[in-house]
Amino acid sequence: MEKLVYLLHKEPAAALPADFARRVIDGLVPRLRAEGASNLVLNVSDLNDEVRRVAPSRIFGDWDGLAGALHFWVDSVDQRFAIEPLLRAHAAAISGYLVTESMVQKTPRTWRDGERRPGVTQLAVICKAPGVTEEAFYHNWQQVHSVQSFALHPLRVSYVRNAVARVLTPGARDYRIIVLEHWQELRDFTEDARYFGSPEAVAEMYRDLPGFADSSSTTTGPASEYAFD
Secondary structure, X not given: OEEEEEEEEOOOOOXXXXXXXXXXXXXXXXXXXXXXXXXXXXXXXXXXXHHHHHOHHHOEOOHHHEEEEEEEEEOOHHHHHHHHHHHHOOOOEEEEEEEEEEEEEOOXXXXXXXXXXXXXXXXXXXXXXXXXXHHHHHHHHHHHHHHHHHHHOOOEEEEEEEEEEEEOOOOOOOOOEEEEEEEOOHHHHHOHHHHOOOHHXXXXXXXXXXXXXXXXXXXXXXXXXXXXX
């Protein structure tokens, strides 16, 4: 089994269609399943206006150019050649990645198949910091930052860490980090006192980031999430 992640792009100045999530859920997800995709997760960037009003710093980088993202498993990466045309019909462009998934923090699923997950998911895509060796990159990201992130975000309820093994689509940015973090309530995400832990944890995060992440490449923001078995 192999995991694929596709970013679904839109024109940055274009509004996300109000029915985007429903079109993907009703029109695209069944076709992906028919092509062998399983354990699908859909992120939709439909919370931008609400979050910008109260916490604009939670949105960063090229977020306005993302309609959402799809994460799913296939038996073989070769299945992407039948899947990618389906994705392109629902986005201005796509960026595809073969990834290895680590479930760093897991919450049992209580919402139904295809139902919106309560709360808010933060999707972040980031390039590797320049000049950092592969060994240091993985050590600083996975053994240092991932552990420290529990103190940084004490109200976070799940953390899915995807390390990019290969860029699949021509022209896609060379992201190395794709992560999903989830909070049960929107205010847990938008209010600094709830989103962050102690000032010491925040300071440690800023010290650690240059050891693995190219902050200038970071694109991150809030998304609705849907899951399909």
